[in-house]
Amino acid sequence: MAWIWMVPxxxxxxxxAVSLGRILSSPEPYSLPPSTRFPPPLRxxxxxxxxxxxxxxxxxxxxxxxxxILFLKSKGHSIHxxxxxxxxxxxxxxxxxxxxxxxxxxxxxxxxxxxVLDHQKLQDGFHEKWDHGLLAELTMDQIQLWxxxxxxxxxxxxVSGHPNHRDVHHGIRKLLHKNEQGNIEAxxxxxxxxxxxxxxxxxxxxxSLISSNSNQPMFxxxxxxxxxxxEAMAAHRSQWVWFRRLFVMLSSYTYTNMLxxx
Numbered sequence: 507m508a509w510i511w512m513v514p515x516x517x518x519x520x521x522x523a524v525s526l527g528r529i530l531s532s533p534e535p536y537s538l539p540p541s542t543r544f545p546p547p548l549r550x551x552x553x554x555x556x557x558x559x560x561x562x563x564x565x566x567x568x569x570x571x572x573x574x575i576l577f578l579k580s581k582g583h584s585i586h587x588x589x590x591x592x593x594x595x596x597x598x599x600x601x602x603x604x605x606x607x608x609x610x611x612x613x614x615x616x617x618x619x620x621x622v623l624d625h626q627k628l629q630d631g632f633h634e635k636w637d638h639g640l641l642a643e644l645t646m647d648q649i650q651l652w653x654x655x656x657x658x659x660x661x662x663x664x665v666s667g668h669p670n671h672r673d674v675h676h677g678i679r680k681l682l683h684k685n686e687q688g689n690i691e692a693x694x695x696x697x698x699x700x701x702x703x704x705x706x707x708x709x710x711x712x713x714s715l716i717s718s719n720s721n722q723p724m725f726x727x728x729x730x731x732x733x734x735x736x737e738a739m740a741a742h743r744s745q746w747v748w749f750r751r752l753f754v755m756l757s758s759y760t761y762t763n764m765l766x767x768x
Contacts (some may be wrong), residue, residue, distance in 0.1 A: 524629050525707040529728055535577035538714035538726040542734035543612050545583075545656055545691065552626065555583045556652055560645060560659040560678060562670040563593040564606035564622070565745050567613070568738035569754065570665050570695060571764040573729035574658055575613050583656075587620040590641065590674060595630040601744050609741035613734070621648060632669060641677025642684060656679075656691050664753065665759070669710055682768060696724075696764035707732075709758035716764070723767040735760040 537544055548743025553761055557578055561567055567575065567587060575585055589606060597664030603622045610620050621645060648654065659678050675694065682692055702709045709751050713726040729735065739754050740746050754760050 521708055522706065525710055526761075529707050529710055529732070530730055532728070532730045535580045535730055536572065536728050537577065538710075538728060539718045544725045545578075545693075553582070554658045556586065556654045557583050557656045557658060558586045558588055558645070558648055558652065558654040560657060560674055561587065561589045562660070562664075562668065562674050563591055563743040564602040565593070565609070565739065566591055566671075567606070568609050568735060568742060569750070569757070571658070571763065572613070572735040572738060572760065574695070574765060575615070575726045575729065576729055576734060577727040577763075579614060584698075585615050585619065586648065586652050586654065587623045587740045588616060588645060589620070590625075590628050590636070590644075591630040591670065592624050593630045593681075594621060594624075595632075598744050600622065600682045605742040605744060609738045612738045612741050630670060634670065636670060636677070637675035638673060638677045639672060642681035645677065645681055648676070655689065655767075656692050656693070658695070661694040661697050661766075665695065665697050665703075667697075679768070684730055692768040693765040694768050695759075696766055698758060698764075704756045705758055706756050707758075707761045710762050713758070713762050713764050720766070725765055727763045729761055729763075729767060732760050735744075 544581070547692060559567060559571060578585055587610060593602040607617050607620060610617065625640070625644070627640060657678055660673050660675045661672045663673060664675060678692055682690065698709070702712065710726070710728065717724045717726040736754055739750065
């Protein structure tokens, strides 16, 4: 009767293969539902956007946001990175900062478009409470410096539930509330339950279905070159331990990102 267990296993392998085949079916990153209006065009003649990706720690960009980065770059938008902390919880802050620059190089983001903060009140740690007003203020400095019109960041759960991720979200919320001009558009990365989070390429079906039927602006961005996620994450050598290698292989965030408008 051992063969009975082989049937669902073979089905799972086949589903993974079909899902990966769909992801790899395009020569460049794409969105589901297919759209030429994400992000929506700006007023006037400008078609390209200045996008600020706001992170909590070095490696967030590679572990969670690679599909978004690759999609936006493929459409000609300019990506800027604001990393709120050095990721110094284990005393490796300087190392992790250098690794972030290496990862951004792998993702073709110029070094002069990457900013890593080391503020006394915004230190890496599960027990650190970050001031949302301060986060909003420091982010606005970058917005004004780079003429940013679009922000991408975490949602209220922050993918992993890390309190630093969640504080970044609330800091951006505070910024949007204070932005009386309303000239900044913000998108958040949708956190998935544990089954979808570790379903890898298979989650493309549910993510695309949800995005297509959402009542609010939402898109599933597909990374047609998952190896780019591995390359970028491998640049974080101090973090490239066995369980993170498994995470990058099994995580749906390697293959797709669901973004919804904040």
